[in-house]
Amino acid sequence: MNAQIVEKIRDAGVVGAGGAGFPTHVKVNASVDTVLVNGASCEPLLMSDPVLMESQTAAMVRGLLAVLDCTGAGRGVICLKGKHRKAMQAVREAAAADKSGRLEVFELRDFYPAGDEQVLVHEVLGRTVPEAGIPLQVGVVVSNVETLCNVARAMEGTPLTERYVTVTGEVKRHMVVRVPVGTLVEDVLAFAGGPTITDFVVVDGGPMMGRVLPDTHQPVTKTTSGLIVLPPDHTVVARKVMDPERVRRITSTICCQCSQCTDLCPRNLLGHRLRPHLLMRAAGGTDLTASPAAREALLCSECGICEKFACPMLVSPREVNAQIKRALMQEGVRWDAQGRKPVVHPFRGTRYVPTSRLMQRLDVVKYDTHPGLVEGFAPQVVEIALKQHIGAPAACLVAVGDKIARGDLIGEIPEKSLGARVHASIDGTVTSVADGKVVIRA
Ligand code: SF4
C-alpha cells in the first residue's frame, strides 16, 4: 500500500503547496503516528486554504486518508483557525462522517506564525521538534491543505497541473482563483480586472515571507500561494526591495540590543538556541560567520516577526539572519545541537503575535476581504518552470513544435535525484524550451 501511494504521488508531481515545494512522495514515505493538516493559513491575506477547506473538503479528506494509509498513522488532525467559520463547519462535518474514526479537528488561535510546522506541532500535540529538525523526528508529518487535495487527485491518476492563488491588494477584484501552473502573473492580474493603481509591485506569497517579483511576466508555480498588488512605497514592500548589504549595515549600526526580537522569536520561544539580538552583533563585523553565535542563524525560519513586529528600531534581524545563514550554508556548516533538548520558554503562552495586530502593523487591513473561489480561467499561454520544487530541475521531455495535452508529462525527475515531475497544464503546442521553462501556447 505504502509503495503504491508513494508511486502515485510521485507520478503526479505533487510537491508541498505551502512552502518551498518539498516533493510530497519523499515526505510521506515515512512511518509516523500522526498527520497534521496545516490549514492555519497564517500569512495575513492569503485565503486559499480556508476556501479550499470549505469548497473541496471531500478531496482534502481523501488526500488525508491516503497519507494516513501511506504513513501508517492512526491519527489525522485537521488544524485551522476558528475565524474561518464555514471551513470549520465543513471540516467538522467531514471528520464526524468519516467511518475510520481517525480524524480530528483542532481549532488554532489566531496568531502568526501558527502555520510554521514546528509551531503547529507544538500547539496541537505539545511535542517539540529538535533544533534544525523536522516534524518526522517526533512522529509527525505535516501537510498543507492544497497538497492533500492534490494527493487525492494523484490517487485517481490526475497529475498536478493547477494552483489556487489568492489575488488581493490594489487589484479590482479580490479572488481565490484556480489557474493552470505556468500562467503568467500579468494574465492573472488582467483576469482580476487589473491593478487599481498605475505604479505597483506584486508580492508573490504573503506579506511576511513573500518576495517582490521583478516584473509581472513571471509564471505561477506549484508553490505560488498569493499575488498581492501593492504601491512600491508600501511598508510591506520597503524592506523586501532594499539592497541587502545596506539593510545589514543599517541594522548593525542602529540595533540597541533591546532583545525584543529574541523575546518574541517563535523558535526561541520553543526553546531553540536562536537569539537574534546576539546575531545583530555579528552583523557589524566583516566576517559574518566568525562569531560563535552566528551559527544560531541556521535555526531561523525567516518568519519575519523580529523585523516586522518586534523591533522598536525598525531594523531587520530577519534579513541579517538570512545573510548569515546563507554564508554558513555556503561554507557547509551544519547545526550541532550538542545533545541539547529544547525547553519551551515559560512565557511562550503570553507572547503570541495576534494576526489582527500584525495586519495593522503591516497596514494591510483594508485588503483583508475574504474573497470567494473563481474557476474557469483559461490562459492562452503558460510558461512552466522545470524547477518548482526542492531538488534537481526536471529533465525536459519535449521539444519545440510538439503537440501536447494537459496532463502530459513534460519533465522527469533525473535519475537518483530528489525532485518532482512536471506536467503540461494546458492543451497546446510547445513554442519554446529555454531558460529552464517550457512555453506552451493553447
Ligand atoms: S525571522 Fe526572526 S523571529 Fe522569525 S525565526 Fe528568525 S529570528 Fe526568529
Ligand code: SF4
Ligand atoms: S529588537 Fe531590534 S533593536 Fe532590539 S535587539 Fe533586536 S534588532 Fe536590535
